Amino acid sequence: MEAIEVQDLSKSFNGLTAVDCVTFTVHQGEIFGFLGPNGAGKTTTVRMLTGVLKPDGGEARVLGHDLQADTAGAKAVQGVVPETANAYVDLTAWSNLMLIASLYGIPRREGEQRAASLLTEFGLYDRRASKVKSYSKGMKQRLMLAMALVSDPAVLFLDEPTSGLDVLSARSIRQKIQALRDEGRAVFLTSHNMQEVSMLCDRVGIINRGKLVALESPEILRHRIGGTVTVEFSFDKPLSSPPPGAERVGDAYRIYTAEPHEVISSIVDFAKRNGLKIISVNVQAPSLEDVFVKLTGGAPE
Amino acid sequence: MSGKVWAIIKKDIQLYYFKGPVVIFGVLSPLFLFLAFSVGRDLPAAFIIPGLMAMTLFFTATSVSPVIMPWETQMRTLERLISCPISVRTLILGDILASFIFGVCISAVPVAVGVALGVGVKSPVILLAAILLAAFCFSSLGLLFSTPPTSLVSNIMMLSTFVKFPVIFISGIFIPVEQMPGWGVAVASLSPLTYFTDLARFALQGTAYYPLIVDFAALLGFSAFFLLLAVKLHERALPKRF
Numbered sequence: 001m002e003a004i005e006v007q008d009l010s011k012s013f014n015g016l017t018a019v020d021c022v023t024f025t026v027h028q029g030e031i032f033g034f035l036g037p038n039g040a041g042k043t044t045t046v047r048m049l050t051g052v053l054k055p056d057g058g059e060a061r062v063l064g065h066d067l068q069a070d071t072a073g074a075k076a077v078q079g080v081v082p083e084t085a086n087a088y089v090d091l092t093a094w095s096n097l098m099l100i101a102s103l104y105g106i107p108r109r110e111g112e113q114r115a116a117s118l119l120t121e122f123g124l125y126d127r128r129a130s131k132v133k134s135y136s137k138g139m140k141q142r143l144m145l146a147m148a149l150v151s152d153p154a155v156l157f158l159d160e161p162t163s164g165l166d167v168l169s170a171r172s173i174r175q176k177i178q179a180l181r182d183e184g185r186a187v188f189l190t191s192h193n194m195q196e197v198s199m200l201c202d203r204v205g206i207i208n209r210g211k212l213v214a215l216e217s218p219e220i221l222r223h224r225i226g227g228t229v230t231v232e233f234s235f236d237k238p239l240s241s242p243p244p245g246a247e248r249v250g251d252a253y254r255i256y257t258a259e260p261h262e263v264i265s266s267i268v269d270f271a272k273r274n275g276l277k278i279i280s281v282n283v284q285a286p287s288l289e290d291v292f293v294k295l296t297g298g299a300p301e
Numbered sequence: 302m303s304g305k306v307w308a309i310i311k312k313d314i315q316l317y318y319f320k321g322p323v324v325i326f327g328v329l330s331p332l333f334l335f336l337a338f339s340v341g342r343d344l345p346a347a348f349i350i351p352g353l354m355a356m357t358l359f360f361t362a363t364s365v366s367p368v369i370m371p372w373e374t375q376m377r378t379l380e381r382l383i384s385c386p387i388s389v390r391t392l393i394l395g396d397i398l399a400s401f402i403f404g405v406c407i408s409a410v411p412v413a414v415g416v417a418l419g420v421g422v423k424s425p426v427i428l429l430a431a432i433l434l435a436a437f438c439f440s441s442l443g444l445l446f447s448t449p450p451t452s453l454v455s456n457i458m459m460l461s462t463f464v465k466f467p468v469i470f471i472s473g474i475f476i477p478v479e480q481m482p483g484w485g486v487a488v489a490s491l492s493p494l495t496y497f498t499d500l501a502r503f504a505l506q507g508t509a510y511y512p513l514i515v516d517f518a519a520l521l522g523f524s525a526f527f528l529l530l531a532v533k534l535h536e537r538a539l540p541k542r543f
Contacts, residue, residue: 047380047543050384051383051384052380052383052384052540052543053540053543054540071386072386072387072388073386075384075385075386076386078384080381080384082380082381082384084377084380084543085377085378085379085380085381086376086377086378086381087378087381088312088316088376088378089376090315090316091312091315091316095312095315099308099311099312100381100385102304102305102307102308103305103308103309103382103385103386103387104385104386105304105305105386144381147381
């Protein structure tokens with residue numbers, strides 16, 4: 001049985017199509033990355049799959065539970081960290097976890113055991129009696145993940161789980177996500193962090209203007225932009241304008257090309273003509289970000 | 302389902318009973334309104350106490366439920382709540398019952414004041430049944446106020462005040478229904494508070510304007526109407542809150 005099955009899922013708001021006949025599946029034991037520019041339909045898709053919004057058309061199943069016919073059943077097998085949602089800041093971490101455990105119908109004693117175990121695992125047990133408003137952003141996000149896991153779900157929806165976190169907090173959450181996959185859970189991950197998606201996800205779906213424009217593993221997607229590589233180089237002196245055909249990236253320059261040899265020769269010529277020393281030259285395969293930019297048109301919504 | 306409803310009630314009690322708008326509109330407003338009405342006037346306690354009870358119950362039971370939805374929308378806690386395996390009906394029932402408990406508990410204060418002033422309760426069973434039914438009815442009405450999908454608590458409190466104050470004046474609290482002109486009686490009959498005030502007067506004074514069965518049937522009818530309408534409107538408004 002697939003963890004998530006989506007067939008022709010659609011949703012409109014006031015005549016504007018937010019999600020347009022999207023079809024995909026997510027396997028058990030898989031991290032599935034769901035990418036798209038702002039306003040592309042990511043959060044609307046997640047909200048339909050988590051039972052928050054009703055689709056206008058199409059079907060979706062979570063572990064075989066039809067989201068329309070058996071909404072409660074589908075919700076019961078999933079844990080959710082919504083992008084813009086918060087825990088109750090005027091309640092303690094313990095109360096937040098026990099509330100969610102009760103709403104999933106978990107018996108009190110079992111809920112207490114899971115809450116204690118999760119709070120310990122996420123390094124929050126000593127602060128369990130503190131109101132959440134005294135927590136840092138990283139602690140709040142770890143608590144949200146603990147709340148998503150308190151029902152021991154087989155499927156997890158994580159919408160931007162590391163957004164705005166410091167390096168260490170983001171890293172600990174990424175490690176947890178990998179551990180969840182290794183336990184056999186399906187993780188549906190939306191993120192704007194391409195490096196994170198590239199590192200974590202087994203497969204990636206890219207949505208643009210409500211339509212799914214790619215559905216592959218990150219590695220296959222990288223090869224989809226047709227043999228193009230990135231030549232990144234820097235000089236010992238700053239330039240008033242980038243060399244012809246190059247774009248500025250920090251203190252370096254970047255050219256996308258199918259002929260790296262020609263490009264490197266032209267860079268060397270350019271350096272000689274202008275009395276520059278080349279500090280570095282790197283030839284890289286296209287990143288997932290390059291694929292994303294190409295598939296989504298390269299312009300913000 | 303009962304465990305999930307109780308979880309919602311418990312959360313609401315912890316979060317909302319001591320919120321500013323609840324204390325101001327639920328406790329202080331009826332207190333000062335009552336003082337403005339009764340201080341300096343030579344009115345018998347047996348007349349004043351049913352009015353105080355009606356006003357207290359009406360304000361308290363309609364003070365918690367309107368705050369919850371806009372507050373949760375503002376604090377962005379609603380999406381997490383709704384993604385749990387609970388229905389909108391469960392959520393709404395929990396919110397109504399939290400408001401109901403608040404109303405019932407605070408309504409004990411005017412009853413105690415009445416007893417302290419020597420006003421005897423002639424029909425305690427009728428009074429208790431009336432308080433329970435009316436608290437549920439008014440809590441459901443309170444939840445109806447919060448159906449506009451706004452995150453601004455002040456907008457909802459303004460709307461609820463706009464409805465609640467006129468209701469206070471047409472429900473036989475300050476002027477008994479039997480002293481109203483015909484059109485006044487007709488208007489009073491549209492207010493659920495009229496029937497609770499009538500029951501409270503019966504329980505304390507032994508006389509009522511309407512037959513008891515009419516009072517109870519009217520409160521029951523209003524409760525069912527408010528509850529069903531609140532569920533329907535909240536189900537419709539919920540997607541607009543995100």
